[in-house]
Amino acid sequence: MPIFTNDYPAARMVTIAIIGGSGPEGRGLGLRFAIAGHAVVLGSRDAARANEAAGAVAALSPGAAVSGALNADAARAAEWVVLSVPYEGLDDTVRALAPSLDGKMVVSVVAPLAFEGGQPRAVLVPEGSAAELVQGLVPNAQVTSAFHNLSAKELLKPHERLAGDVIVCGDDAQAKADTVGLVNVIQDLRGVDGGPLSNSRIVEELTALLLYVNMRAKSRATIKLLGLD
Amino acid sequence: MPIFTNDYPAARMVTIAIIGGSGPEGRGLGLRFAIAGHAVVLGSRDAARANEAAGAVAALSPGAAVSGALNADAARAAEWVVLSVPYEGLDDTVRALAPSLDGKMVVSVVAPLAFEGGQPRAVLVPEGSAAELVQGLVPNAQVTSAFHNLSAKELLKPHERLAGDVIVCGDDAQAKADTVGLVNVIQDLRGVDGGPLSNSRIVEELTALLLYVNMRAKSRATIKLLGLD
Numbered sequence: 406m407p408i409f410t411n412d413y414p415a416a417r418m419v420t421i422a423i424i425g426g427s428g429p430e431g432r433g434l435g436l437r438f439a440i441a442g443h444a445v446v447l448g449s450r451d452a453a454r455a456n457e458a459a460g461a462v463a464a465l466s467p468g469a470a471v472s473g474a475l476n477a478d479a480a481r482a483a484e485w486v487v488l489s490v491p492y493e494g495l496d497d498t499v500r501a502l503a504p505s506l507d508g509k510m511v512v513s514v515v516a517p518l519a520f521e522g523g524q525p526r527a528v529l530v531p532e533g534s535a536a537e538l539v540q541g542l543v544p545n546a547q548v549t550s551a552f553h554n555l556s557a558k559e560l561l562k563p564h565e566r567l568a569g570d571v572i573v574c575g576d577d578a579q580a581k582a583d584t585v586g587l588v589n590v591i592q593d594l595r596g597v598d599g600g601p602l603s604n605s606r607i608v609e610e611l612t613a614l615l616l617y618v619n620m621r622a623k624s625r626a627t628i629k630l631l632g633l634d
Numbered sequence: 635m636p637i638f639t640n641d642y643p644a645a646r647m648v649t650i651a652i653i654g655g656s657g658p659e660g661r662g663l664g665l666r667f668a669i670a671g672h673a674v675v676l677g678s679r680d681a682a683r684a685n686e687a688a689g690a691v692a693a694l695s696p697g698a699a700v701s702g703a704l705n706a707d708a709a710r711a712a713e714w715v716v717l718s719v720p721y722e723g724l725d726d727t728v729r730a731l732a733p734s735l736d737g738k739m740v741v742s743v744v745a746p747l748a749f750e751g752g753q754p755r756a757v758l759v760p761e762g763s764a765a766e767l768v769q770g771l772v773p774n775a776q777v778t779s780a781f782h783n784l785s786a787k788e789l790l791k792p793h794e795r796l797a798g799d800v801i802v803c804g805d806d807a808q809a810k811a812d813t814v815g816l817v818n819v820i821q822d823l824r825g826v827d828g829g830p831l832s833n834s835r836i837v838e839e840l841t842a843l844l845l846y847v848n849m850r851a852k853s854r855a856t857i858k859l860l861g862l863d
Contacts, residue, residue: 524829524830526832526833527835527836568860568861569860569861572843597847598847598850599843599846599847600753600843600846600847601753603755604755604842604843604846606756606839607756607836607839607840607842607843608843610835610836610839611836611840613833613836614801614828614829614833614836614837615859617828617829617833618826618827618828618829618859618862621827622862622863624861624862624863625861626859626860626861626862627859627860627861628857628858628859628860629857629858629859629860630844630847630855630856630857630858631797631798631855631856631857631858632797632798632853632854632855632856633847633851633853633855634851634853
């Protein structure tokens with residue numbers, strides 16, 4: 406497989422903002438979306454960090470359309486918005502961006518986690534899940550939930566094969582199908598419809614379990630559904 | 635692969651009671667444990683149903699040590715006890731059996747599920763998970779949680795290959811290791827340490843998500859952790 410190419414380019418180029426895009430997960434997803442042919446704006450609370458991240462990602466994929474911006478500017482500029490921020494800051498971040506999220510597809514990557522005695526555990530979210538918290542704050546956005554269980558380190562190695570399925574939850578059928586499509590343009594990954602947004606809790610919490618397994622086995626295991634065509 | 639044999643026999647033959655053993659999941663697990671060389675007692679609230687189930691399982695694996703008994707007699711006779719009953723009856727069943735469970739390894743297969751408009755959803759358990767409910771009722775038993783995400787229909791076809799990982803949760807290290815071993819004697823399955831019993835909620839709820847996917851895709855998908863040696 407040649408480096409930096411993709412056999413499954415996106416059918417339509419979309420501008421995607423990644424809120425919290427200067428972190429490893431945000432950079433990794435941004436890189437993969439850019440390789441697929443999308444225009445990516447990595448957002449940060451700090452413009453210098455956003456630009457630094459965009460430069461680093463662009464260096465990994467020459468010719469890709471990656472830029473940096475403040476979170477608010479990134480959200481405003483984008484058709485689709487990916488939320489890749491810690492759960493602790495999610496509520497404030499989404500409230501601040503809410504006017505720019507109206508009517509857009511908003512993909513939550515947020516997995517609420519805490520560490521207790523060095524062990525990861527899932528944090529109970531009063532709204533059910535991080536994704537449902539987001540949907541409650543921006544009722545006119547089409548919120549989906551995806552990409553929780555991927556390793557940022559693997560995403561940032563575009564010359565190595567990824568593995569696994571990305572379970573996508575959402576209540577809006579078109580947004581869910583678009584999110585599955587957004588997964589499928591990343592080579593070697595498969596998007597799987599995981600049901601309504603209320604199922605997002607399961608996928609978010611699975612992150613804690615996978616993290617436990619991976620810390621214990623010093624692995625970067627992902628999940629795959631076997632027996633699904 | 636020859637039919638009805640197992641390349642990974644159990645290191646030590648154990649008598650295993652399956653409470654709710656006349657149902658499809660209980661029969662399927664009983665069959666697989668028996669093929670591995672364990673003595674299996676299929677328990678039921680009805681002695682005739684228990685005996686019918688034992689006869690049906692024995693017919694699938696000639697020579698296997700499978701018998702039927704009332705749940706209480708099965709639990710009393712066994713070293714290890716597997717709980718394969720609906721969540722609705724779990725509390726009453728465990729209270730009734732509690733004296734026989736003391737000091738034993740008790741494996742909960744229970745996944746609390748409900749259907750809403752034809753769609754499966756995970757039921758919130760006040761104790762966190764079905765397995766923690768059990769542990770609370772029998773504090774002197776070593777409770778683990780496993781086998782939630784397997785298809786009963788596939789378990790009941792001993793001549794076909796299984797696929798997937800069984801995530802095992804538990805707070806007692808020896809009981810968890812024994813449960814992983816109990817998985818590993820089933821050909822083609824792999825037991826994975828999924829952490830403390832409080833992680834059981836995640837595995838139990840994953841059953842609802844897998845059921846959603848499988849109902850939608852008319853599949854019997856199981857999960858596998860890729861990238862784990």
